[in-house]
Amino acid sequence: MFRLFSFFFLLCLSVGARAELTIDIVGGAAQQIPIAVVPFAQSPNPGDNMAAIIGADLRRSGLFRVLETRGVANQPSDAAGVRYAEWSALQAQALTVGNIQTLPGNRLKVSFYLMDVLKQNQLVAMEFEFTPAQYRITAHRIADIIYEKLTGEKGVFATKISYVTRTASNYTLQVADADGFNPQTMLTSKEPIISPAWSPDGSKLAYVSFEKKKPVIYVQSLSSGQRYVLANFKGNNSAPSWSPDGKRLAIVLSHSANSQIYTINADGTGLQPITRSSTIDTEPVWAPDGQTIYFTSDRGGSPQIYRVPAQGGNPQRVTFSGGYNVSPRVSPDGKLLAYIGLIEGRFRVAVQELTSGQVRVLSDTAKDESPSFAPNSRIILYATSVGGRGTLAAVSADGSVKQRLSESGSNVREPAWGPASK
Amino acid sequence: MNKQLMASLLVVLLLGACSNKAAKDASAPVADKSPAMADTGAPAAGGDTVASVVADDESGKSALLNDPSSILYKRSIYFDYDSETINAEYRPLIEAHAKYLLAHPNARMVLQGNTDERGAREYNLSLGQRRAVAVKRVMNVLGVQDTQIETVSFGEEKAKLGCAAESCYKDDRRVDIAYQVEK
Known part of the structure; x- marks a missing residue:
């Protein structure tokens, strides 16, 4: 396995040992959508949180500014738990929250919600069942859904x-x-x-x-x-x-x-x-x-x-x-x-x-x-x-x-x- | 000359061999220029293999083609930038190989075109092919039939790595003559 390094600033990915290509942004769109992706509630945590993978996808597209969420008191895992005022204060336009449950038979279920912070309403609520091996691809599919909802174009993260x-x-x-x-x-x-x-x-x-x-x-x-x-x-x-x-x-x-x-x-x-x-x-x-x-x-x-x-x-x-x-x-x-x-x-x-x-x-x-x-x-x-x-x-x-x-x-x-x- | 080197040379020189596959695999003279590639696809160069390689050698190998003092030993034709014009200095070499093919109707030759690394890979593949075809056409004029010659191209794929200089480019722009079947 090759050791990884990058030519430019490693802005976007926390790189796992299995990656061979690292991707670095060297420019961005003039108008980026500020979005917060709260870590998904999950136990046990498998390593990379699904929210981190989704955030990295969105950031890499150059069309999103993915906001740091750690300083925010509100850490909801579903739509009902969202306190809009706190995300508004962070200047987020969109917010993604979610949770992952373990199902019988070594399967997982993710529920995720995309919220419009300005209008204070829910844009997407979806669930996916998947196997642990499909963890990353499921995160990419969710990123595709968010990308399409907010930009009007198809996402290409799950490709x-x-x-x-x-x-x-x-x-x-x-x-x-x-x-x-x-x-x-x-x-x-x-x-x-x-x-x-x-x-x-x-x-x-x-x-x-x-x-x-x-x-x-x-x-x-x-x-x-x-x-x-x-x-x-x-x-x-x-x-x-x-x-x-x-x-x-x-x-x-x-x-x-x-x-x-x-x-x-x-x-x-x-x-x-x-x-x-x-x-x-x-x-x-x-x-x-x-x-x-x-x-x-x-x-x-x-x-x-x-x-x-x-x-x-x-x-x-x-x-x-x-x-x-x-x-x-x-x-x-x-x-x-x-x-x-x-x-x-x-x-x-x-x-x-x-x-x-x-x-x-x-x-x-x-x-x-x-x-x-x-x-x-x-x-x-x-x-x-x-x-x-x-x-x-x-x-x-x-x-x-x-x-x-x-x-x-x-x-x-x-x-x-x-x-x-x- | 040490044994290892001898063994690799024999493998490289294995031209007319017992089976088609072996003959094909060992017939790329590009290997002459890049030792790292010399053993690719060739039979394992263990001690036992060398013995059988020598035996094969004697059945299919041409003394004429493998005499270092013969013009037939020369196998590369070099080209100017963006050109498939054959410079006059290579006429005797091409004529000698044409004459050899005419005298050995069972012999089979591959002309392998090459380019330097500049530009698109697939387009360079076609440019290398054009050089191989230019050499073939001279041989056609001298009476050699297409059945004895295959023109192929490596494009820029065998170009020297990491050397963006004319000193390398001029070596990269060439057609190599390889014999699939020597006689």
């Missing part, structure tokens, strides 16, 4: 991310909770692993492994660990991307020439060419409506992003500013295109509004790669380099909130954010 680590001797493909906890190794290899892609139902990852001394695409089940070769044609097999219905993947094959885009059934049958050029066509991704594939091509002389009907057809250029625009990703709501542009000599994350064509540069780092949207389209996770070492970072789609995710002892790269939890 997963994948990434690749490189140590001196190995490459590993990891899947972890969105807060970096519970990392699990999907694959260990002496050879590189790149381009992990989540199936839309979150049950599988497609990825490219070089273990056969060439790029070959595999699909692996998260639950069973079983995998199969999706594509191992002559030449390169790379850049897998799932169609929104999970039935097909867009992939890149080279055969004996330059990279070209194909689609293929998830079982490896039904190969269909999408582009036919003598130039490089690569990095296909499906738009969420399933009708369009965005990709990178140097058909115009420099790498730019294009789109083509998912059944094939005439590609149209999408990016026009700058001489190097690659790695397109369409936001799950279909509104934004994130990509990596060479901007003022640095590889940086940018987004283009697909309707207006307006471009915003989001990152101020230099070696950014592999952007990946959170399922709520609000955050973009990407790989960058700090001090010569690969690390992950995240930026909100409006550029206001920035986070860094770091792990000691290895290079971290190739992040991919999993789909929304069901």
Whole structure:
């Protein structure tokens, strides 16, 4: 297990020994919602109080200011016990309280309440039953509910991310909770692993492994660990991307020439060419409506992003500013295109509004790669380099909130954010 | 030369082997450049294994390809920045390997393209492929069929780590010639 450390201020997480990625906020929204999360009444206490996990989630989003509650006399564990005047004095706008009871059969039940301190009323009252192993994920679900109630957007705390680590001797493909906890190794290899892609139902990852001394695409089940070769044609097999219905993947094959885009059934049958050029066509991704594939091509002389009907057809250029625009990703709501542009000599994350064509540069780092949207389209996770070492970072789609995710002892790269939890 | 080194060299040199798998695993000359990778996927280099490796060696190995004084011993073609143009100095090397393939129709070659670390991994994979294809096309012109050659790319994945300097980048921008089957 790696020892943890952080590049910036460790503002937000009390880090458990099992975490491998630490997440630090390096910016915040201008308007943060002040919220108090009172420790949940529970005995015995399992370590991290559920309120601490919820508070860390909300704080990490950059949209909340999580208030210190220890100085407040009122420590309610349900809605009836709330004395609003004391929370008003703390300048809290919202308040979360709750309690956890032990049920027969090693099960737990959490009851939690979200209160509007200004209006002095109850916004949410809910109960969940769960097993001790589901303690953290239950806290993330509660944080998602609070986040959605107060911001109007879906939360992404109860989701997963994948990434690749490189140590001196190995490459590993990891899947972890969105807060970096519970990392699990999907694959260990002496050879590189790149381009992990989540199936839309979150049950599988497609990825490219070089273990056969060439790029070959595999699909692996998260639950069973079983995998199969999706594509191992002559030449390169790379850049897998799932169609929104999970039935097909867009992939890149080279055969004996330059990279070209194909689609293929998830079982490896039904190969269909999408582009036919003598130039490089690569990095296909499906738009969420399933009708369009965005990709990178140097058909115009420099790498730019294009789109083509998912059944094939005439590609149209999408990016026009700058001489190097690659790695397109369409936001799950279909509104934004994130990509990596060479901007003022640095590889940086940018987004283009697909309707207006307006471009915003989001990152101020230099070696950014592999952007990946959170399922709520609000955050973009990407790989960058700090001090010569690969690390992950995240930026909100409006550029206001920035986070860094770091792990000691290895290079971290190739992040991919999993789909929304069901 | 100590025994350990000898053993690893033999493993690396194991080119035409008894089974397809062994041949494939041991045929990446990229291993020449990064010793940490040299043993990956190769059979365990224990004492017993070395003996059988030597036996395999004799059945599938080409003396021509493994003669350090031969031009065929050279396996790397280097490129300028953002270019797949083959510099004139590499013509004799490519011609020698083309001639070898024509003389040995059962031989199988893999051209492995590489790039430096700048830019996106998947795009670099395609750029490395373009370099491998450029070398292949010269061989095609010399009469070699695609059936004897596979072009693949490692993109930036084998680039030198943590060296953001042209001195490293120029070594990273290359195509390596690997023989899956020597004869």
